[in-house]
Amino acid sequence: MVAPSVLQPKVTVIVFAYNQEQYIAQAIESILMQQTDFVYEINILEDCSTDRTRAIVLDFQRRYPDKIRVDLPVQNQNNNKAFATAVCRAQSQYIALLDGDDYWTSPYKLQKQVDFLDRHPESVTCFHAVHVFYEDGSRPMRISKSQKPVLTIEDILEGLSIQTGSTMFRRSAVQSFPEWYQTAGIGDWELHIFLAQHGNAAYLDTVMSAYRKHRGGIYTSASRISVLKARVAMYEQIDAYLDFRYHKLIRSLIGRNYYELAEEYGKVGDQAEAKKYLTRSLSIAPLNRRLPYRNLLYTAFRLHAPGLYNLLLNTLADKGRLQIDRATKE
Structure with missing residues (x-):
């Protein structure tokens, strides 16, 4: 039997990790539980966390050296440069994405998305429904809004979103990234614009991951x-x-x-x-x-x-109070 390390991976899973010591293990384990008929690899981009995230990631790499690669910058970057490098370096056919505070819920997620893209050459990306839940329990868990079956570049420009952990795309669709993208703040929207020039983004109406919303998220603290x-x-x-x-x-x-x-x-x-x-x-x-x-x-x-x-607001308010008084007296 040929060792997995010498087989060409069909999928590279890129994981974004920064200050997620509470969640990163669950994210990695949800990738390792995938049941596939192909080889896949995991590339974790650890961006100089100030908590135990890096130690946890390196422990997983030690246990799965043939499966996991970890990129360790000298200092925090908070941009897309490491991601652009990881994509362009990948030798796989497909790229899947996951944020370190989210996780996959279906062990067949990778297999289903690969099967779909293998059958649909007109689609450059496929994505799926996700469970959205709030870490503090302030709101009940919900399923992400249903999408159109196929998104075009116009749809993505208008803001129809594709959740990171649901994304898989063709590696061949991205040969390079513009310089401004590499130094921009972290985000998926620009990536999907690049991809949509080469084909559509197909939606799979199946929940296969969980998206965690919490106070420590990347965007919640920005004004x-x-x-x-x-x-x-x-x-x-x-x-x-x-x-x-x-x-x-x-x-x-x-x-x-x-x-x-x-x-x-x-x-x-x-x-x-x-x-x-x-x-x-x-x-x-x-x-x-x-x-x-x-x-x-x-x-x-x-x-x-x-x-x-x-003056107009006060007048309308007075009129409303007068109508309430009359209704009460009646």
């Missing part, structure tokens, strides 16, 4: 304003990367983000910035169907005529 500004900058990068083939669509999406920035600045009392972004939202893509015009009018009224706006 909404910072997230929106970063998204606008990324839209501009993507627009140029795609040679402006989707310029009209992307401009309308930027306009929607400008409107949301106006709302957020209004909430924190920065009227000047709120007005600036409200004006930008209207000027960048006139007649933008992605703008909630009714809400936008209220926002414009509140920002440019606050006295009249408050």
